[in-house]
Amino acid sequence: MWAASCLASCCAACACDACRTVVSGISRRSARIAYCGLFAFSLIVSWILREVAAPFMEKIPWINHFHQTPDREWFGTDAVLRVSLGNFLFFTTLSFMMIGVKNQKDPRDSVHHGGWMMKICCWFLIVIFMFFLPNEIVSLYETTSKFGSGLFLLVQVVLLLDFVHGWNDKWVGYNEQFWYIALFVVTLICYVATFAFNGLLFHFFAPSGHECGLNTFFIVMTLIFVFCFAVVTLHPSVKGSIFPASVLSLYCTYLCYSGLVSEPRDYECNGFLNHSKAVSSGTLTLGLVTTVLSVVYSAVRAGSSTTLFSPPNSPRAGTGTGKSLLPLDRADEHEERENAKHVTYSYSFFHIIFSLASMYSAMLLTGISRRSARIAYCGLFAFSLIAW
Secondary structure (H helix, E strand, C coil): HHHHHHHHHHHHHHHHHHHHHHHHHHCCCCHHHHHHHHHHHHHHHHHHHHHHCHHCCCCCCCCCCCCCCHHHHHHHHHHHHHHHHHHHHHHHHHHHCCCCECCCCCHHHHHHHHHHHHHHHHHHHHHHHHHCHHHHHHHHHHHHHHHHHHHHHHHHHHHHHHHHHHHHHHHCCCCCHHHHHHHHHHHHHHHHHHHEEEHHHHHHHCCCCCCHHHHHHHHHHHHHHHHHHHHHHCCCCCCCCHHHHHHHHHHHHHHHHHHHHHHCCCCCCCCCCHHHHHHHHHHHHHHEEEEHHHHHHHHEEEEEEEECCCCCHHHHHHCCCCCCCCCCCCCHHHHHHHHECCCCCCCCHHHHHHHHHHHHHHHHHHHHCCHHHHHHHHHHHHHHHHHH
């Protein structure tokens, strides 16, 4: 017993030292990736608890206070929502704390980039505290998450447009025939994949002999939006590139698929009726990967985007400090240079993205309802057309 206690103490000490070493190695540049790592860790915790937390949560009296105990799927869903709520509160609190940070001399700048041991401990304490909340608060958060996940889909479109436009500008900037041909080939592949994907949607979700008018409506609306994207891009007054339109068309088709595949397993218009469990797992995995890629891209892109993340007074926003009309001595010039170290992106908006992503990931892991999914991507289509 004594040897086992010593061994456990040694393992705990080694684990603490390892965590301290990793945390101390997080620099200003890698802090954004560290936030992504924390978010990815929260997804792993949610996924594990969804599968194994039910037997433990059944024994918690303030959670299982029903006259008839719900099935284990309900407890798994409740565990995911509680972790998501903790994640949401953590990043939302950071977002409110970072409102108004304009330069690196602000004390809150060091909070954003440093203090990782304290932030990780706070994250764990907040998530643990969520399991002491009554079910009514969790139910309210579940309802709110449906709207928050829709907002995150809009953020995904903005990030996608930002990425694709940057890609297009980079290849066009080479001003060589090879890159023009490459851009045309990728655009053609995206459109071929879009129409082939829509053809498969007609085959699986609007089969002949069944009344699947609603499914047909959404697939046709997807094709109409694909056509509208191309027309708006090629209009002489816009003078845009067809490449971003092709990528956005493929993404909207994927969202249409995500909504259709979320239909009930016993629905006759669900073409994956006999393979719905495997398809749902694949769609869930793809959705989580897309979410992680979105937050990682937001972290990497922060500091280089001039419109999405940068505050108005940052150097990257194109409004430099300018030169003084009066001559300054060296001390004043040095002080002005120090004060001119503006932040390169909005810390507050950066954390808001993680908050919305927490809501969206909860809806993915718990299974967003059929109606909510369709409302989300219909709103996304409308937003995409307006943004385009």
